[in-house]
Amino acid sequence: MTAEPLTPAAIRNRLRAALSTIDALYDEMLEPVSRSGQGGSNDTELNRTERIIAVREEVGYQTWATIEAICDERAIEEPTCSEYEVTTHTAWLRDHADDFATYTGATDALQEMEDCAEAITNVVFGHHRPRLALGACTITACDGTVRDAGQDDDGHQIARCTHCGTTAGVRWWAEQMRMPVRDTLTGAELIVLAHQQYGRRLTPAAIRQAVRRDMLHPIKDTRPQAFTMADCIGYLTRAS
Numbered sequence: 001m002t003a004e005p006l007t008p009a010a011i012r013n014r015l016r017a018a019l020s021t022i023d024a025l026y027d028e029m030l031e032p033v034s035r036s037g038q039g040g041s042n043d044t045e046l047n048r049t050e051r052i053i054a055v056r057e058e059v060g061y062q063t064w065a066t067i068e069a070i071c072d073e074r075a076i077e078e079p080t081c082s083e084y085e086v087t088t089h090t091a092w093l094r095d096h097a098d099d100f101a102t103y104t105g106a107t108d109a110l111q112e113m114e115d116c117a118e119a120i121t122n123v124v125f126g127h128h129r130p131r132l133a134l135g136a137c138t139i140t141a142c143d144g145t146v147r148d149a150g151q152d153d154d155g156h157q158i159a160r161c162t163h164c165g166t167t168a169g170v171r172w173w174a175e176q177m178r179m180p181v182r183d184t185l186t187g188a189e190l191i192v193l194a195h196q197q198y199g200r201r202l203t204p205a206a207i208r209q210a211v212r213r214d215m216l217h218p219i220k221d222t223r224p225q226a227f228t229m230a231d232c233i234g235y236l237t238r239a240s
């Protein structure tokens, strides 16, 4: 769509920033709430503990999956550590920033690393701004969660299961999840989808703003303005 491809140098810089955040705050997550500031008003200790466990698992999984993908593509030997040794992962990624920045999945992987950093930051500082998931994975016997994974080379919105790694167009996922799938949605229909599928309140003003900020892309010459279903789901589930 409109995103400029990132240069390897830009990817390296953003990767380093994300890794620094992960390193700095990963163990901080285990500190009691009183030390790091209270989170959302309904953030009970139990919720917080569950969230910490989920975030630690996700970060361990994502950093390890990234290392595996780079090693696979570059025929590098994988480091000898488990899926849960996050500081070993971040050290490896820092050492291999050049490989990271130039491998084929670099842009998606960068997004994952930044999402990890943001998720950790949210837990530590209580900025509760979760990324909406598309929904539960529909692959048999997988209990993963499907999340936005940016765009493929053709600019199609795609999503990936964080557990089994299945990656497909958001429209395919929506069909598997038995969402009402249409080719296009008007703004009014997008408001309904946001509410019914994601419990999110959207207003016409918010949609106009999203269009101005290039987060939603109306189909040319549609009256009333319409969007592709994939664009709508991408907008609703993308990291904000």
Ligand SMILES: [Zn+2]
Pocket (backbone or CB within 6 Å): 137, 138, 139, 142, 143, 144, 145, 161, 162, 163, 164, 165, 166
């Ligand atoms: Zn899955």
